[in-house]
Amino acid sequence: xxxxxxxxxxxxxxxxxxxxxxxxxxxxxxxxxxxxxxxxxxxxxxxxxxxxxxxxxxxxxxxxxxxxxxxxxxxxxxxxxxxxxxxxxxxxxxxxxxxxxxxxxxxxxxxxxxxxxxxxxxxxxxxxxxxxxxxxxxxxxxxxxxxxxxxxxxxxxxxxxxxxxxxxxxxxxxxxxxxxxxxxxxxxxxxxxxxxxxxxxxxxxxxxxxxxxxxxxxxxxxxxxxxxxxxxxxxxxxxxxxxxxxxxxxxxxxxxxxxxxxxxxxxxxxxxxxxxxxxxxxxxxxxxxxxxxxxxxxxxxxxxxxxx
Amino acid sequence: xxxxxxxxxxxxxxxxxxxxxxxxxxxxxxxxxxxxxxxxxxxxxxxxxxxxxxxxxxxxxxxxxxxxxxxxxxxxxxxxxxxxxxxxxxxxxxxxxxxxxxxxxxxxxxxxxxxxxxxxxxxxxxxxxxxxxxxxxxxxxxxxxxxxxxxxxxxxxxxxxxxxxxxxxxxxxxxxxxxxxxxxxxxxxxxxxxxxxxxxxxxxxxxxxxxxxxxxxxxxxxxxxxxxxxxxxxxxxxxxxxxxxxxxxxxxxxxxxxxxxxxxxxxxxxxxxxxx
Numbered sequence: 200x201x202x203x204x205x206x207x208x209x210x211x212x213x214x215x216x217x218x219x220x221x222x223x224x225x226x227x228x229x230x231x232x233x234x235x236x237x238x239x240x241x242x243x244x245x246x247x248x249x250x251x252x253x254x255x256x257x258x259x260x261x262x263x264x265x266x267x268x269x270x271x272x273x274x275x276x277x278x279x280x281x282x283x284x285x286x287x288x289x290x291x292x293x294x295x296x297x298x299x300x301x302x303x304x305x306x307x308x309x310x311x312x313x314x315x316x317x318x319x320x321x322x323x324x325x326x327x328x329x330x331x332x333x334x335x336x337x338x339x340x341x342x343x344x345x346x347x348x349x350x351x352x353x354x355x356x357x358x359x360x361x362x363x364x365x366x367x368x369x370x371x372x373x374x375x376x377x378x379x380x381x382x383x384x385x386x387x388x389x390x391x392x393x394x395x396x397x398x399x400x401x402x403x404x405x406x407x408x409x410x411x412x413x414x415x416x417x418x419x420x421x422x423x424x425x426x427x428x429x430x431x432x433x434x435x436x437x438x439x440x441x442x443x444x445x446x447x448x449x450x451x452x453x454x455x456x457x458x459x460x461x462x463x464x465x466x467x468x469x470x471x472x473x474x475x476x477x478x479x480x481x482x483x484x485x486x487x488x489x490x491x492x493x494x495x496x497x498x499x500x501x502x503x504x505x506x507x
Numbered sequence: 508x509x510x511x512x513x514x515x516x517x518x519x520x521x522x523x524x525x526x527x528x529x530x531x532x533x534x535x536x537x538x539x540x541x542x543x544x545x546x547x548x549x550x551x552x553x554x555x556x557x558x559x560x561x562x563x564x565x566x567x568x569x570x571x572x573x574x575x576x577x578x579x580x581x582x583x584x585x586x587x588x589x590x591x592x593x594x595x596x597x598x599x600x601x602x603x604x605x606x607x608x609x610x611x612x613x614x615x616x617x618x619x620x621x622x623x624x625x626x627x628x629x630x631x632x633x634x635x636x637x638x639x640x641x642x643x644x645x646x647x648x649x650x651x652x653x654x655x656x657x658x659x660x661x662x663x664x665x666x667x668x669x670x671x672x673x674x675x676x677x678x679x680x681x682x683x684x685x686x687x688x689x690x691x692x693x694x695x696x697x698x699x700x701x702x703x704x705x706x707x708x709x710x711x712x713x714x715x716x717x718x719x720x721x722x723x724x725x726x727x728x729x730x731x732x733x734x735x736x737x738x739x740x741x742x743x744x745x746x747x748x749x750x751x752x753x754x755x756x757x758x759x760x761x762x763x764x765x766x767x768x769x770x771x772x773x774x775x776x777x778x779x780x781x782x783x
Contacts, residue, residue: 230686231605235613238598238657245628245654246620252631263634309526318520325769326527329534332765332772333758334715336733340740340754341533344540344747350552352536384530389776396777441622447718452737469626474722479630486627497622501615 256483263477274484287468295443301383306390314398331388335448371461397431437500465489541751548747563752576735587652588709599664617658652713660705667701704775
């Protein structure tokens with residue numbers, strides 16, 4: 200896990216390139232930079248340039264057609280005064296929290312079950328990964344029918360129980376519930392796979408020893424399993440939080456942020472302002488703002504990886 | 508005792524079967540619906556079709572741009588994957604084999620770039636590519652797919668290259684190979700599993716991607732299939748037959764591909780996540 204700094208310096212290659220003749224040492228070895236050239240060019244064009252331009256757009260007024268004058272921090276001030284923005288920020292956190300918690304719990308339970316000696320292990324592993332590998336559009340088509348209001352399976356079940364059909368996508372709470380549920384459905388396989396990989400590195404002797412010492416199953420889970428997967432769990436949860444914050448597909452394809460902005464996160468807000476309302480300044484300001492939040496999360500993640 | 512274990516195993520097996528079914532229910536329902544006639548989808552409440560029909564697929568085949576869009580998806584996926592495999596291999600090799608402050612910083616930056624909100628890049632890129640007249644071209648989308656997938660691919664390659672003993676390169680350099688020659692003749696040919704892993708992830712990423720394709724491909728002729736399907740939802744809002752048939756066909760290549768490569772995929776995603 201991570202990149203232990205000490206290990207890096209130990210590799211024999213590093214010695215090879217630093218212990219060659221004195222002349223070589225003073226001269227820069229250009230080879231790695233030749234290898235990096237295409238990557239650096241692409242990253243400049245697709246990441247670095249847009250980042251800087253986005254920063255400039257966020258302090259300007261204008262539409263997609265015509266960018267106008269610099270307005271300083273006006274866009275940010277406007278943003279902070281918009282109830283829409285606070286709503287989107289709040290929903291981003293709500294979506295992130297429940298998305299991560301739900302997918303982690305389900306992933307953990309399934310990983311523990313799949314780590315046992317069970318028939319058809321390979322089959323289950325593949326079957327349970329399906330939600331993660333199929334295109335987002337396909338999952339949304341499938342789910343739209345499931346929770347649709349006429350003959351959707353869920354409402355048929357609801358009707359069977361003698362209740363009125365639920366309008367999942369038409370009400371605010373229904374829509375919030377639906378997008379979170381589907382996000383969890385799409386994300387738990389990732390948690391499952393990584394936790395399972397981490398479970399498989401635990402030495403089984405530990406469990407035997409605990410059993411002899413009289414530990415029950417909960418105790419061995421609590422004191423052997425959980426500590427062993429703690430680090431990977433933290434990293435996966437931060438990673439998943441970042442992915443939830445960045446999620447566009449699930450929400451846009453299911454609700455387009457509606458009804459009445461109920462399921463709008465920061466990314467949807469930025470998209471709407473830029474591409475439907477053609478207000479590039481506000482759109483960029485929202486993007487920069489979400490970049491800030493994501494950077495904080497990313498730095499926390501790197502710290503954890505280092506610690507590991 | 509033995510009986511007890513057997514019973515536990517059976518319970519575990521049955522519960523996992525139920526969970527797998529439940530998890531895949533939206534997909535199963537979708538496939539089954541695609542085999543019903545449109546009127547049956549809307550009126551009947553039975554789960555299984557009364558009569559299996561392929562009329563939705565026929566409609567897709569004859570009346571829509573489905574195959575064109577499928578072709579577009581193949582084009583962007585193929586070139587996106589090809590470029591990723593090549594460019595990421597160079598960079599992965601550089602950060603695996605060489606050491607300098609710049610390279611350490613650079614590999615850190617790559618980890619951070621994975622968190623980059625794509626929407627931030629899309630706004631300026633949309634304006635830039637529009638000014639260059641490059642909206643509605645597959646080139647733009649391929650370029651974006653390749654780049655956005657680079658950080659992850661480079662880190663995967665790094666893992667594989669780290670495992671290749673450096674003695675091979677030492678031997679090659681004694682034989683008079685230059686650095687580039689060593690890379691192409693020695694390293695690349697033996698990093699098959701690394702290339703496979705990167706190819707799998709690039710393929711899935713490019714095939715499934717929606718947001719970028721949605722922003723940059725506005726012409727129905729040029730759309731990739733995820734964007735094409737979304738059009739079905741708007742234009743033919745009630746046409747569940749075509750919608751489910753199109754979604755089923757879109758999923759099919761991914762699914763078949765995945766069945767063949769699932770072992771590498773699982774190993775790769777676990778390793779990728781662990782490294783960031």
